[in-house]
Amino acid sequence: DGGITQxxxxxxxxxxxxxxxxxxxxxNHDAMxxxxxxxxxxxRLIYYSQIVNDFQKGDIAEGYSVSRxxxxxxxxxxxxxxxxxxxxxxxxxxxxxxxxxxxxxPGTRLTVL
Amino acid sequence: xxxxxxxxxxxxxxxxxxxxxxCTYDTSDPSYGLFWYKQPSxxxxxxxxxxxxxxxxxxxxxxxxxxxxxxxxxxxxxxxxSQLGDSAMYFCxxxxxxxxxFYFGTGTSLTVIP
Numbered sequence: 001d002g003g004i005t006q007x008x009x010x011x012x013x014x015x016x017x018x019x020x021x022x023x024x025x026x027x028n029h030d031a032m033x034x035x036x037x038x039x040x041x042x043x044r045l046i047y048y049s050q051i052v053n054d055f056q057k058g059d060i061a062e063g064y065s066v067s068r069x070x071x072x073x074x075x076x077x078x079x080x081x082x083x084x085x086x087x088x089x090x091x092x093x094x095x096x097x098x099x100x101x102x103x104x105x106p107g108t109r110l111t112v113l
Numbered sequence: 114x115x116x117x118x119x120x121x122x123x124x125x126x127x128x129x130x131x132x133x134x135x136c137t138y139d140t141s142d143p144s145y146g147l148f149w150y151k152q153p154s155x156x157x158x159x160x161x162x163x164x165x166x167x168x169x170x171x172x173x174x175x176x177x178x179x180x181x182x183x184x185x186x187x188x189x190x191x192x193x194x195s196q197l198g199d200s201a202m203y204f205c206x207x208x209x210x211x212x213x214x215f216y217f218g219t220g221t222s223l224t225v226i227p
Contacts, residue, residue: 031213033215035217040220041219041220042204042217042218042219042220043204043217044217045214045215048213048214050213058214088156090156090158092158092215094213101148101160101163102148102160102206102208102215103160104150104157104158104160106155106156106157107156107157109156
């Protein structure tokens, strides 16, 4: 089945540690996105990538980093510079030929202790 | 700048009744797409319906329909015959064709009452 996988579903880290969230898609989509969602709020864009080896900052990129070495993978690193990293993180992808739907992964809930 | 506004933080509806969730948008781009997503408590985002800015007719998908009023810049979601499983957060989103970003509203929490 085609789709987007994110792992792990729940992640706990100590304050000051970097952590990398995984996002893999087998939909052959060109564009991939990372969003952050805080309780009771909407989605805010962290980073997005339209093609391999290229990515752009979203509205809240500070304290985060990404890479896009392969079309199917778009990992997000939450660095120690991120002041309040505890949140729900969603990865998404779209096809360049059709932006009529953005597919989402199941999300990773990160808790920093 | 692009903006999506959802003014209803929470809504209640009786089972089997219809409910309308409001969404207004702002963009100067003439070509754009509007989306609605459902987010149950599990956290996954489920795509419901899409409306293109040049579509002449309102989009429908089963019990979901999108009431698109271009002049008023509104894209309300209508859910007919509400079911208990419809209880969730609902997000309105927009993409303009000049860019690849999606813009999301703050969401509406819908509770279906038996």
